[in-house]
Amino acid sequence: MEDVQKGQANIAMPIDRVGVKGLRVPMIVRDRESGTQHTVAEVSLSVDLPAEFKGTHMSRFVEALEDWSGDLDYNSFRTLLDDIVVRLQACSAHVRFVFPYFLRRKSPMSGASGLMDYTCRVDGELKDGKLTFTLGADVPVMTVCPCSKAISDEGAHSQRAEVRIRTRFDGFVWLEDLIEIGERAGSCSVFSLLKREDEKFVTEAAFANPMFVEDVVREAAKGLEDHPQIHWFKVEVESFESIHNHSAFAAIESTDG
Template identity: 65%
Template structure:
């Protein structure tokens, strides 16, 4: 059958990334408490395309995924990205895996147990002989405005803030480590289950620890700076303001010396 994709392109411009997005499949990830955790991934796969080719062979991306065992560890993930590059006869390959990660949490006062889910990302990039993994998490926290607390006779405005952190590292970094860092950067962690005594505890703890979005992003960055394995990081804190018709945000990106 005629291979249209390999025919000459009408416009001779190389494409940096071409591929497929949002393909779902089962995934197994490492869990610090239980060893392994089964979840569901949404995967994006891409390669570069030289200027002389009209298109890429989309089915080969799915074939590469079908040859993968779905275990998200360093060696297996590297083989997946390398397999994508080989099958597509490309120079560079990129695979991003997004998935919910669940941590069983105890409420702070009652001790009631519940599952918290966190949006996580693992990105693999293979360029030449260089393979790079970027690990990411999104963690909700509560923040209390220091300014509002200082100028108000009663209370202060509070809101949910999302801490988005990505890092590259040597060795190994647990998702739980990044989640704990992010939760420690806000006024209080967010919980799935709160009894009345827990609400009291969280409210009082948060009001005793007010913070701007700038404080949150600096706190997260400080924790990543102190982590011996992290070599690069990008952090953003976005506050969904409760009394303003906008969001507030701050970001820091650093390559560690």
């Protein structure tokens, strides 16, 4: 049958990335406490496309994913990217996995146990045989406004914020490491299950530790900077303001790649 994709493009212009997105697959990730954790990832796969080709072969992305082991680690991730490069006859390949990661958290006073879910991601680019591997986690925290606390006779406005961490590193880094760095950066952690004594503790702990969004991003950046394996990071904090019709945000990216 005719291979239309290999025909000449009407406009001879190279494409940086072309591929498929919105695929969902079961996946196994490393869990510091249990060894492994089963989850479901939303997947994007893409390659570069030279100017002379009309299109790429979309079905080959799905075939590569079908043949992938589903066990997420550096070696299997590299194997998937290598396979995509070969199947699509490309110079570069890109893969993204976005998935929920679950940790059981105990409430601070009652000890009540509840599952917290964190949106995590792995991004990979294989170009000219070199793999760039980026691991990230989005971590919810609570913040209390220092200015509001200083100028108010009673109380201060507080809100939930999200610490979005992206890292590159040598060796191995646990997702739990990134989550813990994010949680320590806020006024207080958030929990899925709180009894009355827990609510009292969380509220008072947060009000004793007021943080601007600028404070949170600096705390997170310092934690990432101090991690012995991490050699590059980007962290953004978004504060979902409770008294404004907008969010506040701050971001820091390290200079080393």
